[in-house]
Amino acid sequence: MTVTVLYEAVQHSAADAVEDGERLWLSPADVVGATGWALKPEGLCREQLCVPLPRDGSWRDASGRVDLTAFAAAQGRAVVRDEGHHAWAFAETSSARREALRSGRAPDFELPDLDGNRHRLSDHLGRKVFLFTYGSY
Amino acid sequence: MWQVVYDELKDKGIDFISVALDAGGAAAVRPRIECPDLAERPDAIRELMGWSEAAWGKMKAPEYQCLIDAEHVVADLFHMYNVPQAVWIDEQGNMVRPPEVAGFGDAFRSADTETFVLDEEDRDKLSRNRRRYVDALGDWVENGADSYAVMSPEQVLEHLELPSEDDVTAAAHARLGALCLERSDHAGAERHFRAATALAPGKWNYRRQSMVVSEELIGELNVAPEFWETLQAVGDGYYYKPIALPDME
Numbered sequence: 001m002t003v004t005v006l007y008e009a010v011q012h013s014a015a016d017a018v019e020d021g022e023r024l025w026l027s028p029a030d031v032v033g034a035t036g037w038a039l040k041p042e043g044l045c046r047e048q049l050c051v052p053l054p055r056d057g058s059w060r061d062a063s064g065r066v067d068l069t070a071f072a073a074a075q076g077r078a079v080v081r082d083e084g085h086h087a088w089a090f091a092e093t094s095s096a097r098r099e100a101l102r103s104g105r106a107p108d109f110e111l112p113d114l115d116g117n118r119h120r121l122s123d124h125l126g127r128k129v130f131l132f133t134y135g136s137y
Numbered sequence: 138m139w140q141v142v143y144d145e146l147k148d149k150g151i152d153f154i155s156v157a158l159d160a161g162g163a164a165a166v167r168p169r170i171e172c173p174d175l176a177e178r179p180d181a182i183r184e185l186m187g188w189s190e191a192a193w194g195k196m197k198a199p200e201y202q203c204l205i206d207a208e209h210v211v212a213d214l215f216h217m218y219n220v221p222q223a224v225w226i227d228e229q230g231n232m233v234r235p236p237e238v239a240g241f242g243d244a245f246r247s248a249d250t251e252t253f254v255l256d257e258e259d260r261d262k263l264s265r266n267r268r269r270y271v272d273a274l275g276d277w278v279e280n281g282a283d284s285y286a287v288m289s290p291e292q293v294l295e296h297l298e299l300p301s302e303d304d305v306t307a308a309a310h311a312r313l314g315a316l317c318l319e320r321s322d323h324a325g326a327e328r329h330f331r332a333a334t335a336l337a338p339g340k341w342n343y344r345r346q347s348m349v350v351s352e353e354l355i356g357e358l359n360v361a362p363e364f365w366e367t368l369q370a371v372g373d374g375y376y377y378k379p380i381a382l383p384d385m386e
Contacts (some may be wrong), residue, residue: 005310009210043231078306080332082313082325089316097216100298100317103288105169106226107214107220111156111204112263114163119202123229128151130274132139132239133211135342136157136165137349137359 005034005068006089009110017086018065024088025065034068035090044071051075061090108132139219140199141192142271149278150228153201155356158220158342160326170203181253185245185355187267197242207315212342213308213361217343218378225277225287233277233287235297238377240270241263242386247378250365262386273382281333286382318350326350335369340374 003017003024012034018025028039037044044066051074054057054112060111068088072079078091100107108131112121121129143153155167183193211217213226215236223239244259244266255263257364273286281287288296300308311331317325330347337343344367349359368376379385 004308004316006316011316034233049367066378078309080304080309080329082312082317082329084325085313085316085320085322087313087316089312091309093303093307094300094302097214097305099215100205100214101297101299102294104231104293106224106230106232108230109210109214109231111206111210112163113202113204114161114167119154119204121226124226125152126228128228128278129154129226130139130151130223131154131156131211131226133156133158133206133217133220133342135220135345136169136356137159137345 001086004085004087006087007029008090008092010034010036016065018061023069025061026068027063027065030069031066031071039066039072069118073096076125138186138188138192138196140197140201142194142274142277143197143199146275146278147200151278153199153360154204155199155201155203156206156211157282158209158212158346159356160205160209160311160318160330160346160350161355162206162315162319163205166203166205168356170266179253180383181255185248185253185263187263189264189268195342199257208312209308209315209342209346210312211342213300213305213311216298216304218298218339219340220345225274227282232293233282234268235288235293236337237380240265240267240380241376241377242379243375244386246368246371250360266380266385270380280318288381291383301337301338305331305338307340307343310336311343314346314350318355323351323355 002015003014005012005014014030015027015029032038037046042050059070069079072090077091079088081088108122110118112118139153159165188221199322217236221239222236225234227233244262247259248255277286295323310329312327316327327350329345331341333343345359348363349357
């Protein structure tokens with residue numbers, strides 16, 4: 001089944017996923033695509049960091065899929081889902097958000113303009129920025 | 138309206154970036170961005186927003202970057218609680234004023250719910266506050282780190298509000314809400330933005346968004362009784378917290 005995964009800034013469509021109650025199983029390729037964490041002999045790895053999988057094998061299914069919900073829970077991320085759309089959104093941890101804000105640096109982001117061209121806040125480094133929000137409501 | 142201010146400051150080393158926190162995406166905000174129609178903006182709205190007649194008369198389509206944030210990501214990253222809010226960021230990427238209301242304030246709450254007309258005292262207060270905020274922005278552009286409007290890193294920290302676990306979970310719901318709307322599921326969008334509101338009741342951007350995700354209301358200014366009732370329910374509390382600048386009323 002195809003499932004939509006929202007994780008950090010990425011929206012990933014995982015073609016060979018299994019929704020199993022409160023658990024979401026993804027192929028290792030989809031785990032990388034959705035989260036950037038790659039399955040290696042040491043565990044799930046991203047940049048210099050590796051998170052070993054539990055020895056009881058509970059994060060892998062018979063086809064080699066990974067339980068992304070278990071991994072997210074181990075990281076302290078909340079998960080919310082929309083059953084009708086087969087969509088799963090993994091929250092950032094509040095500690096990561098708080099730490100980023102406490103650094104005093106403006107968190108970077110990338111968003112589209114009206115024509116769909118994408119822009120990053122960090123493109124403006126070297127100039128002052130007045131960043132302001134509004135809503136049509 | 139910020140284009141008028143931008144016109145005066147753009148050659149002095151500052152970029153303006155507007156971010157529409159709008160689950161309806163480009164379709165919902167395009168008319169606002171491209172057609173600032175004075176005829177559709179009665180004087181009461183100008184007074185409500187605290188802009189001077191001179192500035193209002195010069196209104197035109199923005200030349201600065203206008204970004205679309207259907208998932209309310211910027212509100213999540215900066216822990217913003219309503220619109221309009223702004224952050225001032227220096228050349229190194231550091232915040233020199235944390236998220237705060239962009240020159241607006243609670244005096245608008247006395248507006249008549251149909252005509253938007255304010256009592257005179259509140260009208261003048263909004264206008265003075267708007268001017269002070271815009272003046273402060275200009276002072277920062279002129280004087281950089283020496284500006285009276287710039288906060289030290291310690292002051293920024295002191296004024297920063299930080300998200301709770303419920304806030305970040307609410308943000309995940311907002312992303313699902315935007316996804317539902319992208320797939321034309323208005324009921325699903327409303328469900329997720331209401332779930333976000335339940336988790337983060339202080340985040341008015343979610344609450345306000347949740348009221349305008351139906352097919353008829355998307356992109357519209359919310360004037361439904363529910364909005365005024367929830368605004369009333371704020372009571373003695375703040376809808377917009379005061380801006381920490383000298384002489385703000």
